[in-house]
Structure formats: structure tokens, C-alpha cells
Amino acid sequence: MHSASFSERPKAKTMIGPVLNATLMIFFLILLGGFLRRIHVLRPEGDASSLSLCLNVLYPCLIFSKIMATPLKENLTAYGMAPLFGFGSVLAAMCIMRLFVGLPSWLTGLRDDAERRTFLSTSALYNYGYVPIPIIQFLYPQNPEYATALFIFILGIELSVWICIVPCLTGGLQKGWWKNVLSTPFLTIILAAVLNLCGLRMGEDGNIPQCIAKTIENIGLAQITFPLIIIGATIYDQVAERHVDYTKLRTYAVMGWTLFFRAFLFPCLMILAALCIPGNPLVQKILVIQAAMPTAMLIIMFTKFYGGSPSVAANAILTTNLLTPVIAVFWIFVGMHLLDAFPNGIWGLF
Numbered sequence: 365m366h367s368a369s370f371s372e373r374p375k376a377k378t379m380i381g382p383v384l385n386a387t388l389m390i391f392f393l394i395l396l397g398g399f400l401r402r403i404h405v406l407r408p409e410g411d412a413s414s415l416s417l418c419l420n421v422l423y424p425c426l427i428f429s430k431i432m433a434t435p436l437k438e439n440l441t442a443y444g445m446a447p448l449f450g451f452g453s454v455l456a457a458m459c460i461m462r463l464f465v466g467l468p469s470w471l472t473g474l475r476d477d478a479e480r481r482t483f484l485s486t487s488a489l490y491n492y493g494y495v496p497i498p499i500i501q502f503l504y505p506q507n508p509e510y511a512t513a514l515f516i517f518i519l520g521i522e523l524s525v526w527i528c529i530v531p532c533l534t535g536g537l538q539k540g541w542w543k544n545v546l547s548t549p550f551l552t553i554i555l556a557a558v559l560n561l562c563g564l565r566m567g568e569d570g571n572i573p574q575c576i577a578k579t580i581e582n583i584g585l586a587q588i589t590f591p592l593i594i595i596g597a598t599i600y601d602q603v604a605e606r607h608v609d610y611t612k613l614r615t616y617a618v619m620g621w622t623l624f625f626r627a628f629l630f631p632c633l634m635i636l637a638a639l640c641i642p643g644n645p646l647v648q649k650i651l652v653i654q655a656a657m658p659t660a661m662l663i664i665m666f667t668k669f670y671g672g673s674p675s676v677a678a679n680a681i682l683t684t685n686l687l688t689p690v691i692a693v694f695w696i697f698v699g700m701h702l703l704d705a706f707p708n709g710i711w712g713l714f
Contacts, residue, residue, distance in 0.1 A: 383696045386502040387689040390495055390592055394685070397596020398603075406597045418591045424552040426497070426584030429577070430511040431556035432566035439509070442646040443516050443557075449637070449647060450492070450520025453654065457488035457630055458528055464621075473617030474676070482663070482672035483618065485529050486680035487625040490657040492521045494595065495688065498588050499653055499696075513646045515553050517654070522550055529663075533670040595661050599685070602664060602678040615679060622659070622680045627691050631655040635699040642709030652699030656692040658684035 400406040436443055464487075465472065465480040474480045496514055504510040526544045531537050538544075564570075566577040634655035638648040659680040667677045684691070 380693060380697055382502040383499060383693050384689065386499040387495075387692045389502075390498060391686075391689050393589055393592035394596035394599060397593035397598075398600035399596075400593065401597035401600045406593070408597075408601065411594065411598070414590075414594050418587060418594070420548045422583060422587035422590060423493075423549045424584075425580045426511075426587040427515050427549055427552045428556045429566060429581040429584045430508045431515060431553065432560055432564065432570070432572065432577075433508040434512040434560065435565075436512070436557060436560045439646060442513060442644050445641070445644065445647050446513050446517040446650065447520030447523070449651060450517040450654075451524045452520070453634060453637070453651075454488055454521055454524035455528060456633070457625075458484065458532065460629075461487050461625070464625075472621060473615075476673075478671065479673040479676050481533055482667055482676040483621075483680070485532050485666070485672070486659045486663050486677055487622065487630075489521075489525065489529050489660040489663060490626065490630070490654065491660045491685070492518055492654060492657065494591050494661070495657055495692075496653050498592075499692070501588060503653075509646060510649065513650050514653075515549075516557070517647075517650050519550065519553055522547070530666065530670055533666055533672045538670075598661065598664065599682065602674075602682065618676060618679050619683045622683050623687075626659055626680070626684050627687065631691075631695045631699075635695070635702060636710075638699065639702060639706055639710045642707065642711065645703070648703055649700070652703065653696060655699060656695035658688050658691065661685065 397406065401408075461484040465474060465484050469475055472480075472483070474483055497511070500511050500514055523545055526541045527537070530541070530544075564572060566572045566581070570577060634651050638651040638655075641647060661681055664674060664677045664681055666672065667674045
């Protein structure tokens, strides 16, 4: 029943409304978070417990409910490819950025090694979780396969964070780095996939009791909105602490390069990669959606814990995330239109 949806290719123009709705919802939730921080409803001392709740309860429940509602055996090839593309997208971006940050500082606007390492990381790592989840929900509300493919895609990115991004900031792999990879969401994806392949399922035709399935599903739904409110509060902190000084010409240079890489070059390359794998719409569409994503917001926390430049990180986060409603709608429309126009990929041109 679900596999039929893999071959469906809704026209790109029909996706403008859902994508715009999703990105505007994200934007308004972020603004709400900033407002709640401003009026002291959300206090900084509660951030750690809120993020822990998201990471260890809400996110795993959302992951578990989606994967357990998906017939993984019907499309194992796509699910197997997804984490490889996730890891490869970050690794390829880092290789390109390594060349860029080696250019003279008068051109890049980056003054020292800390700023170069931070800019490399912020440009290479995109917001692979919090923003794509609501977009997927708006685009494919009745098809858990897409959310499942997204979560499995994230496996590869999570691995790249601890093998590539954090070592870039710190100067090498940290002792016990593998413990960070084995996070609750990561282990939940593995557990849910194993249980699914063993025959356990959620949903109306599943064999998990409805009272348990509905409880897990409803807890997971909070993950779509709650983290964005917390992120809005965090962004407000960066603005209030004046980590970004818009009076300096150098700041505008960094902003310009951030938009070039994160809002132009890397979306083009990821959409091109999607066109290179025809016949696999699940991975293709996940790549297109991820191509449109802004800088990962967790980079600002990484700069605090692992070193780097908070000002460069805050600059990239603010520049790209505040433009998400425009950037995401544009690139998802372009990417889906190209998938419609070239159902056999770029190989059909030869």
C-alpha cells in the first residue's frame, strides 16, 4: 500500500503552499521563542533540561512512531543509501570549504584560525533535523516513508558531526567520540529499524497495542514545534549578547560568503546529486529538502564547548535561518521541478 507512493511525483508547483506554510510556521515559532525569552517566560537556566527532554524523549518518540509505521522491507535499497548520502553531503562540503578558508583573509573576511575553523563548520553543516521535520510533515502527512528516510539519512550526518565537524573545531578526534555518536535518537533509529525488520509494526494494521502506539506518536508530535521555540530563545540570546556586530565591513563579507555557500553553491550540488540517482524518489526528495536547509543551529553550542568563534557561528545562523522561508521555498520548488522534468535523471540527457 505504501510502496505505491514512491512512484508518485506530485508537481513541484503544488508543493509551494505546503513548503511556504512549513517554513513560515518555523519562522513564527522561532520568533515566539525569542519573544518568550525577552519577557522572561523561557529562562536560560531551563534550556539544558528542555534540550535534554527533546533529545531523549520527544525526538526518539517521533523517530520510533514514523519508522515503526513504515514497511522497511519494501524499499531497503533507498533506506540503505540514505545515510551514505547524509555523511557524504557533509564530507564533500567540508572538502570544498577547506579550500576556501585557505584563501587570503582580505578576501574571506576571516581573521584567525578559530574563525576559519568555525566558518568551515557552519557552511558545511546544515540544519538537518529541526527544520526538515515539519517540512516533511506538511509535504507528506500521510506517508511515513519520507520521515523514515529522513531519520535514516540523519544517521549519516550524525556520524559526520563527530567524525568531521567536531574534530575540525578541536583539531582532532576527541577521546570517547564514539559515545557521542551513540545518542538516544541514533540508538532509537537502529532499534526501530531492527524491530521493524523483525515484523513489529505500529499503525492501524500493526501488532503493537494502539494505546502504546498512540502514546508514543502523540509524545513525538511535540518534537515538531517545541525545539523551534527553544532555538528562537537561543537566537535571541546571540542577538542580545551582540555576537554579531553589523557595524563592521568584515561582518558583511562573512555574511555574503555564508549566503553564497549555504544558499547557492551547496543547494545546487545537492540537487545535482539527487538528479544523479534516478529511480529512487525517497532519497532524491530528501536530498532536495536538505539542500534548502540553513546553517545548523547547534554549531553555536559547539563553539562554546569545543572552541571556535561564537561571532562567526551566530552570523551564519542568523543570516541563513532568518531567510529560511525564502531560501527553502525557492530551492525545494526548483529541486522538485527538476525531478519532475528529468525523471530519468541527468543520465537521460545522454
